[in-house]
Each structure stands twice: as C-alpha cells, then as structure tokens.
Amino acid sequence: MTVNDAVLGGIERVKQLLAYGRVEQKIDALLDAFEYGEAGLDLIIQALQNSEVDVQEAAYWLLQESTEPKTKLALQLYNPYLFFEYLFTIERYTDEVRSIACVDISQELQTLVICNYDNIIQVWNMQTKRVIYTFQPEATKEFDQIAIAPNNRVLGLWHCLDLAEVWDLKIGQKIFTTNIQSEEFWGVSFSPDGQTLVSTRDGYKLTFWDINEQKIIPSIFIPENIHRRIPIY
Template identity: 90%
Template sequence: MTLNNTVLGGIERVKQLLAYGKVEQKIDALLDAFEHGEAGLDLIIKALQNSEVDVQEVAYWLVQESTEPRAKLALQAYNPYLFFEYLFTIEKYTDQVRSIACVDISQELQTLVTCNYNNIIQVWNMQTQQVICTFQPEATKEFDQIA
C-alpha cells in the first residue's frame, strides 16, 4: 500500500501517515492530529514511542500543550533528556560533578556556570574546560538555581 494511491481524510489520514509516512509526513500528521480532539491526542501520545527521534520530539512538544490528565501522565512517563545535546564532559573534575546542584550555559555555548551543594559557584570556559573563576558566597546564602 502506498500513500500516493490512497485518498484519505481526517483522522484516518493522520493514522496512515503516522504508520507509513516519511519523517516529514509524520510530523505534519502530528500537527494535524492535534486538531482531532481525543483521538488525535491518543495518536500524539503514541508517537512519543515512535522510532524516529524527530517525530518523538514534535509529539513531546504537542503533548505539553494539552491539559488532559492522560497527557500529563504520558509526560511523566517520558524521558525528555533524549532531546538534550551533549556538549562536553568536565573530565578533570568528574569526582566533583556528583556534587553539582545546578548549571547554566551561556547562549553562545562558551561559558558554563556550576553551583555545587556547598554553594561554591564556578565559571568554566567550555572550550578549554578550565575554571575561569570561583565564587564562595557567605555561608548563610543558599542557591537552588543560577542564571
């Protein structure tokens, strides 16, 4: 069965494209599925398990748009770290990495800022993997995020 020889509309077309289409067609089908209510949401949630990472990513963002309880459950069971891009490993300091509480990366991907559980803040050059500077604030201050 080829999609070119089949004329379908609505939710059936979405199902066929998700099952047999190319990646671009599957992504377009997911965008269409969002307009088909509960049946479309079911297809989008199912697409979180698609073998194509690009399809999974679109499904992930669409499921986040839903307020349905089953969409929230699907998101809780899903691992979004699949979409994170590996930048580098701080190899010299791997024993210290376990103590890092929060991180921030500059928009141009040149600088990494880490804060550990002892509230020691370090600014890293991502190219050289070297610490540029270290801050140790007053003992009374606690950080749970940095930006």
C-alpha cells in the same frame, strides 16, 4: 460525502503520514491530528513511541496542551530526557573542581561557569571542553547561585544573607558590588540585553541595577512573597 467520511479520511491520512512520511510530514500530521478529537489525541500519544526522536519530541510538547487524564498518564510514563544530548562530564571531586556548588550555561551553549564551595570560579569553553580561566572573588560567604547574562558579557554572583557581585565574564574582573545588604538576599537575573540586573530580596522587593552606570534604577515593591529566581522578558 458525509462529515464522518471526511473525518475518517483525514484520520487515515494522518495515520499514513505518521507511518510512512518524512520527519517533517510526521510533525505536520501531529499538528493536524488535534482536529480529530479523541482519535487524533490517541495518535499523538502513540507518536511518543515513534522511531524518530524529533517526532517524539513534537508529540511530547503537543500533549502538554491537553488536560485529558490519559494524556497526563502518558506524559508521566514518558522519559523526556531522551531529548537531551550528552556533551561532556566534569568530575565533582578532583584537584581542579572540589565539590561543585552551582553552575550556569550561556544561552548559546558556548560557556559554562562553575563555582565550588571554596568560591573558586571556573569558566569553561564548551566546544573545547577546557577551562578558559579561573578566578576567586573576595567574598565573606559561599556563593549560593550564579547567572550568565544573555549577551555572555557579564556574570552575576550572589550569596544568601549578603551582597551580589557583577563580573566581566570575558576577563574575570569585578565590575561592581551591590551596595545594599539584606537579611534575605535571594538572587539576581539579567535583562535580555544584559544591561540591567535585578536583585530580589526580603521577599517583597525587586531592585534594578544599571550595569554600565553601576547605579540603582527605581525599585518595585510587591505585596506578596516573590520567587527566589526572577526571569526578565
């Protein structure tokens, strides 16, 4: 058997699995398809139209690794929002929610936090689709962004040109307010354990806060302007 015969046999096997295999087999076949060059890439692109959404999603993410022009075109024409699952809708203009300013959702998709332009914070249970409680921080400016810590225990609220606040998400009580004011206060993020908060300000400085001790850990200065939102790994 020649090398070409082996490749042809492999491609035929991938085609058969994509046509008649179980979902798990189809996804495995897509992974194998990369071994067969352009012919395999064509099969992955075709899989974007597979009847199984899970297979489409696998093909979509696999194609992200390709730099081929036809791959980029296929991704541009594809609608990735098919992977989203509708949960529920909160109307923007009601007696309960007036003009939503910013939102965040906990990592385990259990809690939704909404802030409106009156600085009223609503904490929602996403399973029951009901408000758990509502509170209003004492802030001089409208909140620009909010963030839920990965441990779902604390909530960060910040507003441009002002201070950041850290709140206990479970009971709606403020833990502390950052004591550094800046002309360009950009935002906050949490460490994966939810114990440390980092604030970004002035386009060059990261300030770390120990949430339990409510004090600053040494800052990091960066020579170039940094992004307004900083994830921590």
